[in-house]
Amino acid sequence: MxxxxxxxxxxxxxxxxxxxxxxxxxxxxxxxxxxxxxxxxxxxxxxxxxxxxxxxxxxxxxxxxxxxxxxxxxxxxxxxxxxxxxxxxxxxxxQFDIISEIKKVKAEGRPYIICMLGINGTGKTTTMAKLTKLFQKNKFSVVFAAADTYRAGSIQQLGKHAEKLGVRMIAHDYGGDPAAVAIDAIDHAESKGIDIVIIDTAGRMQNNVNLIRELEKVIRLSEPDLKIFIGDALAGNDVIRQATQFNDDIGIDGIVMTKIDSDAKGGAVISVAHATQKPILFLGNGQSYDHLIKFDPEFIVSQVIPN
Ligand SMILES: Nc1nc2c(ncn2[C@@H]2O[C@H](COP(=O)(O)OP(=O)(O)OP(=O)(O)O)[C@@H](O)[C@H]2O)c(=O)[nH]1
Ligand SMILES: [Mg+2]
Known part of the structure; x- marks a missing residue:
């Protein structure tokens, strides 16, 4: 680390x-x-x-x-x-505790909806699988919405995670309307009493107007409880630009910084929350399901300041 x-x-x-x-x-x-x-x-x-x-x-x-x-x-x-x-x-x-937030929503008798956001390849799909593992440990049930209908292989990739984790994945065909997939998954959760819906989305550059519009539709129709921006620690200062733009256009609620196990310079992890005024919720420190750390400011400080 x-x-x-x-x-x-x-x-x-x-x-x-x-x-x-x-x-x-x-x-x-x-x-x-x-x-x-x-x-x-x-x-x-x-x-x-x-x-x-x-x-x-x-x-x-x-x-x-x-x-x-x-x-x-x-x-x-x-x-x-x-x-x-x-x-x-x-x-x-x-800082809010995601587990108690989910419990609150569950008590209202509706599923907790999470939407994964970010540019290509930052770790959206992997992080949703990691989160699922965490939720399962806390006895919650999960359904996936394969709303990345854009990138070749994305549905199969998510399907493999779903199979490994034993969760249902709601999917349409490639090229389909991502918002419709999200709605189907929410309907499924409501009718089957599933606690959490996680919506995977296609990676998109923050300045691609058409794709950002498409995302706005997903958000408008699915009304997520939590919109998580996934930032790649290796992208450095560009993460700040991405997160700020996603926050301005779509609105984000929290951040996960991934690939902190790499030899990135790391400064983005220090400034992304300050720049967006949104909390970092978790850090991704590897490729397996357990490589997800709850964010703790003291941990960052202990890594930056030498003993
Ligand atoms: N080392 C390391 N690799 C990670 C981490 N998180 C994700 N990855 C890897 O990053 C690559 C991209 O991850 P995905 O989850 O497919 O990223 P994505 O954002 O869904 O990508 P697109 O769907 O193409 O936009 C994969 O090889 C992951 O295993 C992490 O915390 N550490
Ligand atoms: Mg993906």
Missing amino acids: SKLFGRLQQGMKSFIKRISTKELSEKDLKPIIDELVDLMVQNEVGISTAELIGVNLRNELVTLEHTRFKDARPRVKEALRRSILSVLDINTDT
Whole structure:
């Protein structure tokens, strides 16, 4: 996992060393913090998020008095920890527990509807299978809507997951109307008393107007309880652009960042929630069903700041 933030962590290490070893005035602090902001931007933290971390850090550090003969390192690390947590806080504020949300909706006697969103190949289909495994562990039943009627092989791919997980998949033919598939799956869930409907959608670039319109129709007709944007940690800053555009056009409720097991620079994981003001719900850290981690801001901070 430390592969993900490897370069960022290395840079943090030298920052902590520089700032801890001598007493610095507020004036001395500025160029050092500017360098740290640059380091974060180079590691794909969005610019405004990196700048905010810098401002927060300066505020934390000016109140921190260096006591001679004492190692300032733990206090600098703590200041850094708090500054980074402040941009991840979006998550803790609005953090909702998906399992209790589903229970609430179940108590209302209707299925909980989830729609997977994102550009091509980010992990939408894989993540819905992972989520299903999690839901099954919590004793919920699931039905899949194969609403990616666009990409060749997509229905078979989802069908394999459905078979492995023992869930029903509602599918039409390729080229069919994705919204109709979603509606069929919801009808199925309602008539069979299934707890959760997960709608797979075709990957689409955020600037493809026709495909985004098609998605709007899926959303309008299926009225999901949760629209999850799936972002690929390897896509770096582009994830911020994608997530912002999907949020503007469609509206997203939460984010899953996948492929954090790769050697991506990782900055997008730090800034995507701040940029969209939507929480990261889970992280994907591998290809198998159990490779899904509930998002915890403290975990991110522990990975970014070296011991
Ligand atoms: N290493 C790693 N690979 C992942 C992760 N999540 C998904 N993948 C892989 O990424 C590839 C694409 O995953 P899909 O689930 O097919 O992505 P998608 O968004 O549904 O793709 P389209 O339907 O083509 O838009 C697959 O090979 C997955 O196994 C992850 O967290 N880590
Ligand atoms: Mg897919």
